[in-house]
Amino acid sequence: MDGDDLLSARDLVKSYGGVRALDGVDIRLRGGEVHALVGENGAGKSTLVRILSGSLAPDGGTVRLAERARAGGIAVVSQELSLFPDLSVRENLFPRHPPRRFGLLDRGATDRAARPVLAELGLDVDTGTPVGELPLADQQLTEIARALLRQPRVLVLDEPTSALPAAAVDRLERVLRTLTGRGIAVLYVTHFLREVTRLAQRVTVLRDGRVTLAGVRGAEVGVPDLVKAMLGAAPPPSVRRGRTPVQGPPPVVLAGVCVPGRLTDVTFTVRAGEVVGVAGLQGAGHLDALAVVCGRAAVSAGRVGVGGRGRPRSLREAVRAGVAFVPSDRKRYGLMTDRTVWENTTAVDWLALGRGGVLPSRAELVRRTEELTTRLRLRGGPHDVVATLSGGNQQKVVLAKWLATDPRIVVLDDPTRGVDVGVRAEMHAIVGELAAGGAAVLVASGDLAELTELCDRVLVFVRGRITGELSGPRLTEHELAAAIQTGTRPDGTEHAAAGD
Template identity: 85%
Template sequence: MAYGDILVAQGLVKSYGGVRALDGVGIRLRGGEVHALVGENGAGKSTLVRILSGTLTADAGTVRSARDTRIAVVSQELSLFPDLSVRENLFPLGPPRRFGLLDRGAMDRAARPVLAELGLDVDPGTEVGELPLSDQQLTEIARALLLGPRLLILDEPTSALPAAAVDRLERVLRALTGRGIAVLYVTHFLDEVMRFAQRVTVLRDGQVALPGARRADVDVPELVTAMLGGRPPQPARRTRAVVDLPPPVVLSGVDVPGRLTDVTFTVRAGEVVGVAGLQGAGHLTALAVVCGRTGISAGRVDVGGRGLPRSLRDAVRAGVAFVPSDRKRYGLMVDRAVWENTTAVSWLALGRGGVMPSRAELVRRSADLTQRLRLRGGPYDVVARLSGGNQQKVVFAKWLATEPKIVVLDDPTRGVDVGVRAEMHRIVGELAAGGAAVLLASTDLAELTEVCDRVLVFVRGRITGEVHGERLTEHALAVAMQQAVPESG
């Protein structure tokens, strides 16, 4: 069934200072279709989304929408209130009231069908901060659906979702488009474009490189070429030169109640070791133990030759660098300059450079790091104004400044484009080649196969296998992650 145009934008121009973020961009969004929007970080996607949603005004161009079009946006960076309940987050404005009081019954009756449609089985009274990141992201999507939009903009909606939740989202998208809703699907996962979308627009350097092509008429290599302009990303190379020294990371018989059982592994200097598992499998808890963010009830841990870290600060002093998946919550001071972020740990936590190094010296160090990472931005730029990929580079730069012996990466390329992803992998390879021990968790199985020497598979709090060498493929990892825990004894 043809639903017609919901929104048409033409000739959009937007400049920040002397930089043009958009240069004559147009897009046509039709009811009943999922329209994918892809491009490298800094290509103009976020600026386009903000203009389409009405939170930013274009310098030139037009945006025409169908009458009474309601637009809902689900951003990549969550905007939930962690101290409030799911129920309260779903109705932040104008919640149902009875006799002047919140009508929790009416709120729950309205929310439960949407939560069920998303496969989100949570009590509406649960505090959002207690939910795993994947459930928080589904809560944000549920809040948008409760607005009854005619146009739904999803910005990296699956970046923290396990495979089963992605399948549920696919079913929801089919239901929404079946009701005539237009969906603008912003993503860096090109397999999702081929799976979900009916049309795709590619932006490159603020211009349209591929305008609304039918998904059936393009393939992934063509999309990559449109995004990069014929510049393919350099493939990552696994590091094989393992330093013959006592391993910097040793876990032996580690238990964390309800989360880890008898976990034993080592990571040697010069080695990249992946950890993989479904949601709640325990692999992220193992990273938290190494980083001093989680204690243990049994077993032995030695990190950097200093035993079990009692806090993240203790882990940092043992030579640990921690790059989190939620960069804005844990990794950045978004309202401060790049130089302040990149020197924060090495100077303030470790005292590198003396008690009071000059600002000029700190800026110089920051510039050296950002050039190494090819960051698009200078030391004095405010982090909040950088693209998501460049913000993640700032997180990397902050930890590179500490000259770490152990690097712990939790989904380090979540929400970045293929070009930035390749650069991150290059840096990981350089760190390992320089003798660092690297532990990597990723929701992207392809990333684990490309970067790691071997991958430890966790199921229900135990290590159930190790995949390495020629066997290290996405298929092998996916199968291993679904295996049952072997019987003990």
């Protein structure tokens, strides 16, 4: 262990079943430095953080914490907030051993202890306010404040700026400079590569559980180097088979749309016969754009047109305007798993919309289900209970339910999440058929390869705004990753905003 190291790990190995999440990973965190850890989803970052923090045991390798770092230890701020929304800021800041007086929480003592940390973060809140009432950015800063109150010697920040506006990001960067000035080691996990080049003294990049850049100096790498280390060498551009959108008014129009705390001045259209993707990091706003189209988000400004009508104010209104919505969480939002295939596939068209006025006979509903399941090559009969089907076939049932409505607009949120490669290919073919039939398709996916395979063009969202649009030869996984994480192309040049 080097004299400047506060924490070091050597040859870490961790497997889940037959998948090796970490394969001989080394990392060293030095006092007084911000060490950035970057990599695509599934690269092994979360597994490494859990091992370093002691919440997960490795299968092999060693982790050592310097003697002088053991008193303060390691504090981790996870991307998923662990706050108690019904408790006050004060109670969240001191969840375990708060100062007490006569057996009760000493509010004065807690506030005196918290005030310097809150001021350092620029977090001006009433400590008696329930955390759930704070904006998401202030909740994130509250989580960071709680970690700092432990006075750690090693601080791990996992995607700390994904929900923060620019002003809050600037405040956090100032705080990090102060902390490293005190000799604290900061492990900074992020997808925003500009933050890496601006903040980090050292950078480690993971790809498929292995280190591809090991602790290099941040000043010595640029965005193109990081993208290449994350993704490997860029493949040659594929020849895309372009679709020709149907002429006429577009079925989906957003113009200057704002959703408080989520979207700012978002403008785009989706024409009949094209597949348009939306992409971004967690909290970037792309999923909120889907919610607007589906009537699941309140708009404070701008114009929305869906299916030749105005803004739908509920999912039911959106469905009546011709929208089909296939959610990412099929078991929570998409399916009645204890009911049969035919009951699921007919739920929207005949039960929710009540088309035809009179509910058809059971035999007629089963017949319609058989037509859909044959079209989708679903391995299961109309009378099978959905819970008994495989994940891929359950996803097909969700899609069948919406295809039964003969939609003009199809909104897909991670349509192939958790399915195998064969089902994925089948569902991609179905999406192509929908577009060829004149549907307007809007799709979000955390799988960048899926977006490049499916879409005619992809809109990139960063912190609630559309920062770029990729299509044709430029629509590659490398270009898309760079645009999402930095707002730039892999060569470091700027992406133009959509509509420019």
